[in-house]
Amino acid sequence: MEKTEKKKYTRDLILVGIVLLAALLLFFMVRNNQEKATGTGAEAVVTVDGLEIGRYPLKTNGTFPLNGGSNILVVENGEAWVSEANCPDKVCMGMGKISRNGEFIACLPNRLIVVVEGGEQNALVDGMT
């Protein structure tokens, strides 16, 4: 009894270790892939229900109401974030500022996604994944 329990814990440890390693590996792969989107082509692409409703260049500062005002997008100094949302959970407001290729903000209740695309670096991201 005691022995099988111990064996189980060893297996536990190994499996948890493997998952953690895989997560770290994936994390660095994704991070390396996400160059800061500073090129002139860098934009925040907004989609609702998978349909594109707007593109906002990251080099143009401004405040933009999205999706009939359900969310407010702010672009400043090459970064984009959601400053206002009419949903109850406000998760998208807590997701912070995005500026790297592939970084995104999602507002699931409003089915809205903002993702950074970086013009010329796009091909690299797509080629990798």
Add this chain to the structure above:
Amino acid sequence: MKTGKLTVMALTTALAMILSFIESQIPAFVAVPGVKVGLANIAVVFALYKLGWKEAVAVSLVRVVLVSMLFGSLASMFYSLAGAALSLIGMGLLKKSGKFTEIVVSVAGGILHNIGQIAMACLILETDVLRYYLPFLLLSGTVAGVVIGVISAIMVKRIHIAE
């Protein structure tokens, strides 16, 4: 079904709902969507070990539907159902293998719940950007799963259900 078992299932479901509510009141854990402790999984793991797989499925699904109706939205119910289904299958199989303790079962449950939700979100939103999110969910799911697993193991050991 025995009345005793039904009562324990009802109690476990109530516990899962309370844990869900408590978790929704902790703002720090909703800052990044999908990253959460998964307190309610304590009740599900407990049901899995003490009552059985089918009973755990019932507890988990009833909890998801009721919590979504009380504190969430229809959309959040779809995300959660996808997560719960995947998580229940994974936990059931791992427990059946008999090779692991509650800790791995709980870790798998947490991670699979996250993956199920993300997959459902990708389907509904017709996008694949969420794949960038996977490493975060694996990391947070593992850490939270270990904690939840340890707590569940203690509960499974200490709480005895009279037949």
